[in-house]
Amino acid sequence: MSEQCIFCKIVNKEIPAEIVYEDDSVVAFLDxxxxxxxxxxxxxxxHSNDFLSTEDDVLEALIPxxxxxxxxxxxxxxxxxxxxxxxxxxxxxxxxxxLHFHLIPRFSNDNLMPWPHGDSEPKNRQELAEEIKKLxx
Ligand code: AMP
Ligand code: ZN
Numbered sequence: 001m002s003e004q005c006i007f008c009k010i011v012n013k014e015i016p017a018e019i020v021y022e023d024d025s026v027v028a029f030l031d032x033x034x035x036x037x038x039x040x041x042x043x044x045x046x047h048s049n050d051f052l053s054t055e056d057d058v059l060e061a062l063i064p065x066x067x068x069x070x071x072x073x074x075x076x077x078x079x080x081x082x083x084x085x086x087x088x089x090x091x092x093x094x095x096x097x098x099l100h101f102h103l104i105p106r107f108s109n110d111n112l113m114p115w116p117h118g119d120s121e122p123k124n125r126q127e128l129a130e131e132i133k134k135l136x137x
Pocket of ligand 2: 048098
């Protein structure tokens with residue numbers, strides 16, 4: 001629990017939220033400023049600031065929860081697809097520093113624009129892949 005954390009406050013029922021699911025390890029609630037109808041946040045009850053600082057056992061429990069809740073959200077709004085994501089760090093758009101996954105229902109022709117893709121040179125890709133491989137070896 002982090003005292004100032006808005007999602008800890010939702011977990012602890014200190015502030016209201018439209019909770020759609022809760023069990024021992026997670027709470028899921030509707031995003032207050034939805035990207036699309038049914039936009040839901042899945043939040044572990046145990047506070048961690050972000051994805052990379054979260055303990056493995058928390059993440060292991062979280063993925064099946066996201067799957068279960070995501071399927072219900074899609075069905076509830078009749079979505080054709082769904083973006084399932086977490087923003088890691090302010091540079092990636094993270095605003096609330098309590099780990100959460102976004103479930104963003106998608107609809108054919110909803111005109112939500114994905115990120116633009118760029119081009120890359122094979123040589124640069126190879127060098128970069130080597131750097132990452134070294135760190136993972
Ligand atoms: P992020 O930018 O990944 O940190 O996402 C934070 C999300 O939390 C945003 O989509 C906000 O709309 C949402 N949010 C912030 N405060 C609340 C709240 N009190 N209840 C529900 N959603 C919230
Ligand atoms: Zn928190």
